[in-house]
Amino acid sequence: MRSELTRFPLVKALLKNRWPQLLVFIVMLAGFLFAILSGFIGTPVGSSNFGIVFVWIAWWAILILVAVPFFGRGWCAVCPIPLPGEWIQRGAILEPPSRKPRWLNLRWPNKLRNIWLQNLTFTLVALFSSVILTTPTVTAIVLAGMLFLAIGMSIVFERRTFCRYICPVGGFIGLYAQAAPLELRVKDKRVCATCKDKPCYNGSQVGYGCPWDVFPGGLTRNTYCGLCMECLRTCLYDNIVVNARPFAADLAKPSTRLDETFKAFIMLGAAMIYAGVLLGPWGALKLAAYSVGTTAWLGYAAAFLALIFGILPAFFTLAVKVGQRLSRASTPQHLFSKFATALVPLGLMFWVAFSLSFVLTNAAYILTALSDPFGWGWNLFGMAGIAWQPYLNALLVPLQTLVLVGGLLWTVRTAQKVGTEVRVSPIPVIVFCTLATLVMLGLLL
Amino acid sequence: MSRKQWFLIIFAGLAGAVIAFAPLPVRVTPPAQRTLRVEANQFAYSPAVLAVNPGDTVTIELVSTDVVHGLYVDGYGVSVTADPGQTTRLTFTADRSGSFRFRCNVTCGALHTFMIGKIQVGSNILLWRALGLTILASLVAIILFPRPAKAQAA
Ligand code: SF4
Ligand code: SF4
Ligand code: SF4
Ligand SMILES: [Cu+2]
Numbered sequence: 001m002r003s004e005l006t007r008f009p010l011v012k013a014l015l016k017n018r019w020p021q022l023l024v025f026i027v028m029l030a031g032f033l034f035a036i037l038s039g040f041i042g043t044p045v046g047s048s049n050f051g052i053v054f055v056w057i058a059w060w061a062i063l064i065l066v067a068v069p070f071f072g073r074g075w076c077a078v079c080p081i082p083l084p085g086e087w088i089q090r091g092a093i094l095e096p097p098s099r100k101p102r103w104l105n106l107r108w109p110n111k112l113r114n115i116w117l118q119n120l121t122f123t124l125v126a127l128f129s130s131v132i133l134t135t136p137t138v139t140a141i142v143l144a145g146m147l148f149l150a151i152g153m154s155i156v157f158e159r160r161t162f163c164r165y166i167c168p169v170g171g172f173i174g175l176y177a178q179a180a181p182l183e184l185r186v187k188d189k190r191v192c193a194t195c196k197d198k199p200c201y202n203g204s205q206v207g208y209g210c211p212w213d214v215f216p217g218g219l220t221r222n223t224y225c226g227l228c229m230e231c232l233r234t235c236l237y238d239n240i241v242v243n244a245r246p247f248a249a250d251l252a253k254p255s256t257r258l259d260e261t262f263k264a265f266i267m268l269g270a271a272m273i274y275a276g277v278l279l280g281p282w283g284a285l286k287l288a289a290y291s292v293g294t295t296a297w298l299g300y301a302a303a304f305l306a307l308i309f310g311i312l313p314a315f316f317t318l319a320v321k322v323g324q325r326l327s328r329a330s331t332p333q334h335l336f337s338k339f340a341t342a343l344v345p346l347g348l349m350f351w352v353a354f355s356l357s358f359v360l361t362n363a364a365y366i367l368t369a370l371s372d373p374f375g376w377g378w379n380l381f382g383m384a385g386i387a388w389q390p391y392l393n394a395l396l397v398p399l400q401t402l403v404l405v406g407g408l409l410w411t412v413r414t415a416q417k418v419g420t421e422v423r424v425s426p427i428p429v430i431v432f433c434t435l436a437t438l439v440m441l442g443l444l445l
Numbered sequence: 446m447s448r449k450q451w452f453l454i455i456f457a458g459l460a461g462a463v464i465a466f467a468p469l470p471v472r473v474t475p476p477a478q479r480t481l482r483v484e485a486n487q488f489a490y491s492p493a494v495l496a497v498n499p500g501d502t503v504t505i506e507l508v509s510t511d512v513v514h515g516l517y518v519d520g521y522g523v524s525v526t527a528d529p530g531q532t533t534r535l536t537f538t539a540d541r542s543g544s545f546r547f548r549c550n551v552t553c554g555a556l557h558t559f560m561i562g563k564i565q566v567g568s569n570i571l572l573w574r575a576l577g578l579t580i581l582a583s584l585v586a587i588i589l590f591p592r593p594a595k596a597q598a599a
Contacts, residue, residue, distance in 0.1 A: 130556070390517075390519060397571050405578050412582075
């Protein structure tokens with residue numbers, strides 16, 4: 001059921017060579033810096049500012065509708081945020097230099113080798129999202145902050161600690177990358193066992209040791225491999241392959257880590273909250289989410305946190321417990337985390353359904369922002385005057401229905417497979433997911 | 446797959462098609478003229494949810510109490526804008542039933558893109574169909590793939 005893509009010489013050459021990647025990097029970095037610039041100097045009106053429109057409409061659309069579902073961490077392979085830091089850390093832009101720069105190169109503390117910090121950063125961004133999403137300067141500050149933090153961390157720590165442990169985007173990309181039909185793996189683990197220097201992890205003259213601090217020979221899921229292609233370049237035995245594979249192949253081995261489980265709850269809850277707050281007709285709720293620091297906002301924040309860290313996990317625990325009762329099973333370990341694997345396809349499809357509506361209704365701003373990026377009355381491509389209108393409006397509801405119902409089927413299958421493995425009835429968990437889908441439909445349609 | 450499972454799949458497909466597409470008897474209420482006054486201010490409409498019957502001739506009187514706002518009705522593609530303090534009218538025939546969002550189409554500030562209301566024309570039939578499909582999908586999947594826990598624990 002897997003098909004090796006790197007068996008095509010052209011594909012392999014394109015991935016292995018540093019130049020194609022560098023070209024994309026440069027375009028991305030330029031766009032990223034331009035987004036920051038326009039956030040600072042352009043119009044304060046979000047929907048007319050290149051920074052807002054390109055990050056939150058164009059980039060977001062590509063990320064959640066295409067990149068993550070089909071390419072997993074594909075975005076991380078071309079993301080500009082860690083680049084300046086990485087170049088400084090390496091003292092090179094292409095191949096490793098003959099003399100390495102001497103930075104601190106510290107190891108990341110063991111206690112923090114998990115994604116709890118990423119859960120925290122995402123939750124923070126989510127709590128302030130109504131402001132970040134709509135205010136160009138705030139978006140610019142957040143983007144610039146990520147860039148500089150990544151640089152700082154590259155100087156202090158080894159490898160890409162910002163990506164692995166801090167980046168709020170990277171956390172959920174990793175979670176949902178498990179569902180993608182693409183993977184980087186080794187061909188034959190026995191070759192790795194006899195490979196002495198393990199250049200894929202330790203680096204060599206031709207390339208760097210895995211920047212994501214992963215040992216490629218041990219890869220079993222996509223979560224923490226950033227698809228940077230270094231190991232493809234360094235492996236002495238031509239043992240690294242990129243495969244097309246069935247969707248969700250990683251979910252066959254359910255996660256047992258609580259940090260990843262809570263990532264799934266955060267994403268699921270946030271999708272539902274955004275669908276209600278941003279796309280619903282309740283003006284007071286929107287204003288509460290926007291008015292950071294007021295009592296109304298505190299109430300919103302409290303409700304947000306309660307849903308994500310209290311209500312959803314509580315009902316889910318209940319569902320798992322009832323399932324245990326139904327099957328009179330003993331108590332296998334990590335039941336909660338294992339069943340939460342089902343929330344990966346569910347949450348991903350919630351985000352797709354939410355984003356379809358958000359993106360299609362606001363896509364017109366992409367054209368105007370291209371022609372007039374700063375909102376200064378320019379008309380570079382003659383599209384500045386295009387009147388706003390939603391695109392594909394008639395298709396939206398059928399598409400969202402298809403996505404959510406299809407997503408639920410996928411979720412049910414995932415839950416059933418977990419159930420088989422742990423010998424606990426998945427039906428209560430399925431009921432939980434079905435109810436969540438009904439709520440999401442009610443909010444979106 | 447067993448014969449029973451194929452049966453179930455075919456049955457589910459048919460049931461799904463019925464839920465998704467079957468024409469429903471519509472309760473016919475004689476069309477009326479309706480005038481609805483909607484106030485707009487940053488960044489909400491009030492009332493935010495309007496309800497009319499299919500076939501009604503709807504006139505929305507849009508009044509803005511702060512800056513210039515607009516009102517664009519999804520699915521109908523009609524719109525109107527109102528300067529502060531002035532009332533403008535938008536008249537259209539509500540000939541498609543369902544629930545449609547209406548949104549501000551004049552950039553009016555930070556939350557402009559999220560300034561949203563809803564108009565219900567008759568019942569929100571697409572929502573009911575979607576809910577039906579969801580429950581059907583979930584039930585069929587449960588029945589189609591028998592509970593592994595019991596099968597194995599035995
Ligand atoms: S983890 Fe974040 S910063 Fe790192 S490559 Fe991915 S998106 Fe970019
Ligand atoms: S360099 Fe290649 S063969 Fe050696 S451990 Fe890494 S992936 Fe395996
Ligand atoms: S070096 Fe290989 S395993 Fe490590 S992040 Fe890059 S592609 Fe993934
Ligand atoms: Cu407005």
